[in-house]
Amino acid sequence: MRAAAELTGCSHHTVAGHVSARDAGRPIAEPAPRPRATDAFLPKIEEWVEASKGRIRADVAHGKLTALGYAGSERSTRRAVAQVKAAWRLGHVRVHRPWITEPGMWLQYDFGDGPAIDGIKTILFVAWLAFSRFRIVIPLRDRTAPSVYAALDRCFRILGGAPTYVLTDNEKTVTTAHVAGVPVRNRQTLDFARHYGVTVLTCQPADPATKGGVEASVKLAKADIVPTETNLRGEYASFAELEAACQGFMDEVNHREHRATRRRPADVLAEEAPRLHRVPDTAHTVAFGLARTVPENTPMVTYENAQYSVPAHLLGARVFVRAHGTGPGEQVVIVHHGPAGPVEVTRHGRARPGSPAIAEEHFPGARAKVPGDYTPRARSAQEAEFLAIGAGAAAWLAEAAAAGTARMNVKMAEAVALAKIAGTAEVDKALGDAALDGRFAHGDLASILNASIARTTMHSADEARSLTQGTAAWASLGTGTPTIAKEQDR
Structure with missing residues (x-):
């Protein structure tokens, strides 16, 4: 042992300890376990941790152990409870298997709170194509079924096709009820899915692995688009500015390298597009309301005996009108289906027959005519x-x-x-x-x-004339010569 100690540069006692551990079958260089004050109470601690599902506090456990005759310190109790909790969590951990996506199969969408415009809160519709990691952000004014259907139609047209499955949460627009844990689908959603050839599915409760991609996209979109102290973004003056900000966000995130794929989502989408289904030329307009044709000379449509204005560029176009809400806050929403899909063009408060709802921006260049207010125009x-x-x-x-x-x-x-x-x-x-x-x-x-022209006599001095008062009038004093009268006459 001394010779081995000289070769290794340590004490011969250390060599003797390693040899003894080897002969006893114990791990070499491991500390020998020593008895602890909590060893006799470990079964009871494990019982309490199991009953509380790993949430019991160490001070509560120490009080219970003291009542059972435990004489150790609270520090020893805390150490024992922490070890038992760690073992319990390791035995109850949920193992997640990575989700391997296929091209053209899955599209996920979710919602986030958008910024307030003119005191009205908006909604951010966020879609995420799983294979290419392509993100789409569309601002909405509400989360009603027609607005969601219009946003999905725009998503399909931006992607260049429709996927096989659309995954989302269990909202009323998709799931009306649950029977024995099985979701009951909304009939309007089924009609919409049948029109585009997709299948709408809802995610399982407490299953972040299947919908984590779109939730991360919502978090990223809100951090960049919604004005906060971290991004120093100003308030939006109009809904058009919010749409421009969403478009800028999409251009940025879809044309930069993704951390997982090491490729740009726009490039991967070009490869995935042939796997997507063809989008119908006409959108699913049943849920958008009643169809109306805008006259060719007046941008007004009639809905339930009342008139509502639309943007002037929609003269002669076909729009869809529906009512949203009830009571004093009821609104009339007008949607136009163009080459880019259905887009909400305006919304008004409920109007009465004979009192049309008009927005001034819908009549560019028009001047309100007031009786008796004439504009002079020269005719000669x-x-x-x-x-x-x-x-x-x-x-x-x-x-x-x-x-x-x-x-x-x-x-x-x-x-x-x-x-x-x-x-x-x-x-x-x-x-x-x-x-x-x-x-x-x-x-x-x-x-x-x-009267407005000021008339004043101006006197100016030069080399031949002085403004100083003369003394000729004083020269005739005492002579009887009427010099003063002559001066006055002159």
């Missing part, structure tokens, strides 16, 4: 010269016509002549004052113009 050269003077001339014309002024053409020609002499700005101001004071008689314009 003389009228054009008069109106060219300025705003005061237009005001004078409107007020003089309302007052029934006679021989207006003669007075307008006089104003044009005065503008050439005194200046256009001065005459325009005088016309404005005349219109304000109601002075439309002959000669009033010239009188106002003369």
Whole structure:
């Protein structure tokens, strides 16, 4: 043993300990177990951990052990409870098998809370194509079935096809009830799925492995799109700005390398697209409401005896109108199906017959006509010269016509002549004052113009003339010569 100790550079006692452990069949260099104060109570601790499903506190266990005659410290109890809990969790852990996806098979979608626009909260519809990891984010105003169907139709058209299965949560738009743990499908959802040739499935409870991809996409989309203190994004002024932000997010995440596949999702989608089903040319419009055709000259549609405005670019197009909600907050939603799929174009509050619901942005360039509010338009050269003077001339014309002024053409020609002499700005101001004071008689314009011109006599000094007061009047004092009178006469 001493020779072996010299070869290894350690004590011969260490060599003797290793030899003894080898002969006894124990692991070499392992510490020898020593009895602990909690060994006799381990069965009871295991019973408590099993009954509490691994949630019992160590201080509670120590109190129970003390009542049973345990004399050890609380630190020993904590160490024993922690070891038993670790063993219990190891025996009850759920083993997840990785989900291997196939191209063209699975599409998952979920919802997230979007930003508020004009005090109204929006919804983020997030879809995730499992094989290519392609993400789609579409903002919605609500989570009703028509809005979800329209978003799914847009997803299919963005992807270039429909997958075999669509996976989502057990919402009322998909599952109406559960019987013996089996979900009962919504009939409208089945009609929608049959139209596109897909199968809508719902995920199992407490099964994050099957739907974790879209949930991670929702978390990523909210962190980038919703204004927070971390991304320093400002509030959205309109719904169009939110749609542009979602499109920018999609362009960014789908054209950068994915961490799992080491490829860009857009490139993988190009390979997966031939495995997708063909999307029908016409969308499933049964749930979108009643069909209406917009007139070719007025962007208004009629729904339940009331009229509602639509964007002007939809003149002559076909739209779908439906009601959403009840009571004072009831809304009328209008959807248009275009080349990119069904898109919600506007929504109004419930209108009454005879009182149409109109949005001003739907009538670009239109001016509300008010009786008695006339816009002067020149119809002759003389009228054009008069109106060219300025705003005061237009005001004078409107007020003089309302007052029934006679021989207006003669007075307008006089104003044009005065503008050439005194200046256009001065005459325009005088016309404005005349219109304000109601002075439309002959000669009033010239009188106002003369009163507005300041007339003062200016004296200036030069080398031949001085402004100093003379003393010639004082020279005749005492001489009797009327010099002062001569000076005054001169």
